[in-house]
Amino acid sequence: MTAKQKLSIIPENILVNKIYEIRGHKVMLDSDLAELYGVETKRLNEQIHRNQDRFPEDFMFQLTESEWQNLKTQIATSSWGGRRKLSFAFTEHGVFMLSNVLNNQQAIQVNIQIVRIFTRL
Template sequence: MQIIKSIQSRIYVIRGERVMLDFDLASLYEVETKVLNQAVKRNILRFPEDFMFQLTKEEWNNLRFQFETSNETTQSSQIVMMNRSQFVTGSQKHRDNLPYAFTEQGVAMLSGVLRSERAINMNIAIMRAFVDVRKILLKQSNINEQILEIKERLGEHDVQLNELYDAMDNMLDEKIAQLKWKDRERIGFKMKE
């Protein structure tokens, strides 16, 4: 389970897609980034643009900035993020080329390109991590729908309560008016008894 959490922390949303970067995949597969990218280039027909794309300079700079400024709440997360930040800004900062991003389908396609036992086992774990992320997002979506429904109900209840308060105010105003009428000072002739 720890490996899946580690993988989930390496899944980013870029261009509206959940992706993993080439250097993260290379470290998980225990190969050099250059070796991973060479294997991909030898099999480039397996990786259309919706499976893999290269980051723009702006995307890469934004991502590096996020790594550097990320503040996690738990100490263990801070250590992981500091290590990732050092990794990204250290060894990856001076790359000659921009990193490649692999979508879930691209990662699945990597299993056919990298055939070591480590790569196969890691690919299975990565696929599980993507599935877990999808489940979390579906649950979050369901929770958001429920919250919206509750807000709508509360809005309806507010309207109904306001109508009730207005009706009660009107009734109280009528009672006060009746009491004032009964207790008013009488005018006219007073007869002695």
């Protein structure tokens, strides 16, 4: 098994299906990233807020209500939960920066996979 295969802990098609295009950027949502990293969305967002200077607007932005509703309609899923706040969307650079604020092994390995996929797309 190669080093790249060892780092592929989540099937690539699952990761690709969690990348959306919003505002002309390929992004991933905070809730999807939290699930992939094995942490609660609340905990992921706490780390982001503690490290806000690492996430300028071209790395991460909050969805508007209309963007959120449009995305839910496109995906047609009922698993969005009862969120009180609108989701955050992370560009490739924002996803990369998450590896600096999340310090668990699963997050690091998944992050490597995601960055490779973003680079190919």
